[in-house]
Amino acid sequence: xxxxxxxxxxxxxxxxxxxxxxxxxxxxxxxxxxxxxxxxxxxxxxxxxxxxxxxxxxxxxxxxxxxxxxxxxxxxxxxxxxxxxxxxxxxxxxxxxxxxxxxxxxxxxxxxxxxxxxxxxxxxxxxxxxxxxxxxxxxx
Numbered sequence: 001x002x003x004x005x006x007x008x009x010x011x012x013x014x015x016x017x018x019x020x021x022x023x024x025x026x027x028x029x030x031x032x033x034x035x036x037x038x039x040x041x042x043x044x045x046x047x048x049x050x051x052x053x054x055x056x057x058x059x060x061x062x063x064x065x066x067x068x069x070x071x072x073x074x075x076x077x078x079x080x081x082x083x084x085x086x087x088x089x090x091x092x093x094x095x096x097x098x099x100x101x102x103x104x105x106x107x108x109x110x111x112x113x114x115x116x117x118x119x120x121x122x123x124x125x126x127x128x129x130x131x132x133x134x135x136x137x138x139x140x
Contacts, residue, residue, distance in 0.1 A: 038065035038081050041108045048122040049112065050074065057094040068093040072118035079111065086111045 038054045046052050055066035055078065066089070067079040078090040085104035088111075089096045105111035112119040 033060070033062055034065035034081055035060040038067050041081065041086070042067060045108055045112060045123070047126065048119045049116070055094050058096065066094070069112070071112070071116035072122070073116055075115070077115065088115070
């Protein structure tokens with residue numbers, strides 16, 4: 001018999017996704033609100049774009065959030081964040097265009113890399129600086 005930290009009978013049974021296999025392998029064990037995930041995405045790459053923020057106009061839910069991003073080239077995009085990844089859903093803030101069939105990207109890095117050469121340059125330079133700093137640390 002396997003030991004467990006908690007008695008399964010003590011868990012609330014109103015979670016709404018008891019046996020939904022989509023959530024079984026989700027990071028951690030709790031399903032995160034996509035808004036929190038979107039905030040983390042923004043904080044990760046804000047330094048490399050002109051402007052980026054979670055949409056307050058478009059609805060966020062457990063399974064979807066929208067992020068507005070303006071690249072250093074001054075191009076505006078609205079991104080959709082879901083379990084499938086990130087994709088462009090419009091070429092302006094707080095918009096979605098159902099006719100737009102853009103591919104999903106697993107990471108915000110690959111999506112921005114495909115949209116913005118300036119992002120690629122700034123991100124690459126930041127990476128180089130971090131590597132140089134690590135190199136100096138290990139040499140001292």
